[in-house]
Amino acid sequence: MGDFLDGYPLGTGWDEMFDGSGNPRTPYKALYEVLQSLSADDFESRCAARDHAFRDQGITFSHSGEERPFPLDLVPRILSANIWPTIEAGVSQRVRALEAFLADVYGLGRIVDDGIVPRRLLTSCAHFHRTAAGIEPPNGVRVQVAGIDLVRGADGGFRVLEDNLRTPSGISYVIENRRTMARVFPELFASHRVRPVDSYPARLLEALRAATPAGVGDPTVVVLTPGIYNSAYFEHAFLARQMGVELVEGRDLVCRGNVVYMRSTDGEQRVDVVYRRVDDEYLDPLQFRAGSVVGCPGIVNAARAGNVTIANAVGNGVADDKLLYTYVPEIIRYYLDEDPILANVDTYRLEDPHQLKAVLGRLPELVLKPVAGSGGYGLVIGPAAAPEELERMRHVLMADPRGWIAQEVVQLSTSPTQIGDRLLPRHVDLRPFAVNDGERVWVVPGGLTRVALPEGSLVVNSSQGGGSKDTWVLAEPGGARAQPRPKPAAPRVLAPAAASSPLDPGPAVAQAAQQQQARSC
């Protein structure tokens, strides 16, 4: 009998596994039973199996220049069939609204003329790339892939913490975490109906093919990576392999007369769709940083000329700016005429002098985030910060109110996480991934659950030493176990398979059949 969960301390926030009186919540009952029946040795050996699998497969994440195995906690995070549709609809709604916003701000700018979003918000945003104006994506999609970060408050409700519309990463870990869990804990999958996540690469490929420039029949899609030293290189290679497309670096590409080619051993081969994991600023040395060696000069004008599709599009950063985030509920109402399904975390705009004043009076209670930052860098958590640091922040905020937002602290939900030989509550968030093929926004059932490993910590980013959990969305009772698979990308119409011939039964049976045939004649 395991005692991992003995004396599991419940805090004031929402715990994913246990309700307020310490009983396992319904979706977790079966998992709880299994955990209770495990011996410490058994658990240990499964951890060893996991570590072995990750290390040898090189499923790694670069952390400050060091290659580490991606940390997977063996206790899964479970989302019931009841809560998932809300998340799915909320994420999809947000992506649709932000798509419309991007098309608008790089086009006519209606939302600005109508005074919903200040023009200043765009023109002062470092990620509003004026060079992206006038680039029309072939199927209108700029956000082929989005990662929307959600947190769960004390009431159990999900809220959006931030949007990632540039090059969100983590999907490869979602898929690898699932594969590893299935290997290490096969019995859990026998007792749960978990919706699969592995159709993502096929969905992504379909979305990329749907964004092919006009007039191209069978497009060549590539994944563009900054190279093997990038922290997410594992993911880039993973996606290329799973989609069966080339993984290229900037130096493999050459742009001639606004057409992009890749250099191959048979000469140059035309490229139609580039799923790029290189930041805008490094993508095209002609338009952005001239010194970039990971980009492809000319690619932005090739996209402008309609000869190549860059996915995600250049300039998406204006829509995941943290200050713009505060306008997303209005953006949803403006473009979709719908109420937001997922609420924002309460956030203050410091450019408003009244809000700035109020925030300065409450620094020890709030979270401060740089609008341009990502990956948890630069974050200041008021309740955990030293007085000197808050004093320094006071000056920073007054000098650069556009550069920061302030948020109420969300007491992130907790989930039992292996710490030494115990399971203890640690804070988690959730990053569901959405794929937009222009017809529909598809959300991976599940997503990446990130765990803040130090006790009490609220910073979950893997770049900050966080861990992860396999995230299960349970299938509806009686519902189909597997999601319908996406249609094969090409050719779109497959001839119906002819009835297969029977397996060769071997000589004895074949003879019998012959005899039968002979008699019926």
Added chain:
Amino acid sequence: MTWRVGIRHVTGYEYTQPVTSSYNEARITPISNDRQLVLESEVEVSPPASVYRYWDWWGTLVHSFDLHEPHDELVITGTSIVETSGPPAAPESPATWADLADAGTRDRYWELLTPSTYVPLDDGVREAAADLDPALDPRETCEAVATLVRELLTYERGTTTVSTTAADAIRIGSGVCQDFAHVALGLLRSRGIPARYVSGYLHPSAKAQPGEVLAGQSHAWVEAWVGDWMSFDVTNGSEVGERHVVVGRARDYADLAPLNGIFHGGPAKALGVTVELTRLA
């Protein structure tokens, strides 16, 4: 009164070692707007390349091209014929300071009020702006700025470079038309007047005879928003009239560099720029 002006602008680079590939964008073609009409325009590149045209965010016509055969010289020739008109009338009801402080106005022109690559609003610029008489209204302030810039800077070639900012130019005390324009932008923006950089050409002689080919120059001046856009040529202390041809308007030189590019190979040296201007009618 209108002029018809022919422009031939030749610019480029020479390289000490052959360049194997290069990517370039040229912003040297006049645009049609409320004050001028482009009748013809063409950009040619040597060695020959196919040229792609587009209008950028600021409305400037960009010619982009790339070269992949080894070459040791790149020459770009822009020719155009433009009809220009005389100085516009001054705004009938110029904006007041209160109009400029209006939140809507500031929001609309935010990027023309805030620091940009060549126009930092640092102490040097603000100190210089402190010499402007606060009693003047915005339109009068523009005139005062034009005068002040000519006090701050003397026209001299070779004292500043392509990377000199407005603040640098004030410290150096001299410069060329770009520096004059950048300093004027700094003064205007630090007083809360939206102001933009204009890149273009200036025909050198008011008394030119039709058909006479004169050596001219590419030029820069500014426009300030005081209820309407008001143009002035700070370098020459003059109005902007039929001798001025507009190529583009934006935050500063960084948005409007006539030739911008990257290449792979030996170091580059800018070729001398020649601009020939001909009054045609």
Added chain:
Amino acid sequence: MLSRIAESLYWVGRYVERAEDTARILDVHVHRTLEDPAVEEDAACRGLLAVMGCKAPEGALDSADLLGILAFDSASTTSIAGSLVAARENARSARDSISSEMWECLNATYNALPGVVARASGGSPHAFFSYVKERAAILAGLADSTMSRDDGWLFLILGRSLERVDMTARLLSASFGDGSGQAELVTTLRCCSAHEAFLRTYRRRVEPDLVAEFLLLDRLFPRSAFHALDQAERCLAELDPGAGRAGLDDEARRILGRARTDLEFRRVQELVADLPGHLASLQTCCSTAGDALARRFFRQSAPQAWNLEVAGGRQ
């Protein structure tokens, strides 16, 4: 396939083969110095470093120093450890073009390297050499059973074959030093895993001429220079299926073909008479063929630095 990936696979082939062959060469060396007290250790080490194209350090050298340079230095691609690191690095950037099994094999080797090196430098180099040979064999087996026979495969085998030609030449240079005796020749054959094959082929006692003939000219033994040259040539032929009827425009294939025919139609006595000369020309052929390959298939795949042009037009 992408030039850069082709180049990476080619180098995976070369580095793994280099690690394996270096292990074989060092194994011969260690055996000799242990078994024959007459061997001048310092001179033997210097001789071997020269054969491997390394500069010898100042001062007296012993085998431990030699192993430090040619076996354990993970920063140098002339050493075993360094070659394995470099092979893994190349495989990493070509990860989507090799099978997961191959990647896992290279990665696990890389991960185990510090431990294995620590144990080996404590005194049991032989176990280290066996380990390296075994990992190379596993990789070759995985490549054989999991890799599609596409261009990627051809570049991997091409790299391996070229390196093998080069290293076989070096091994022979190292083994046919002054007055190699019967014992050394046997060791040399053993280290190429060729002793038994040799005996089966010749059914007589090991003699220098025969060893040279076997390792240079044998058509069937996979580690002979001839066999490796032939394989490299076949890879090139497959990579260029459209080659015309007359002549060849593939410089690398021309170089390799000439080297092969040069071996093929020469008498053993001629070869042995000027062995050092022939071995040197084999090595030259490998390096010029490598350059020709790079020009033809891999050109321009190094990252390019872009210079900003200084905009003109200041007045």
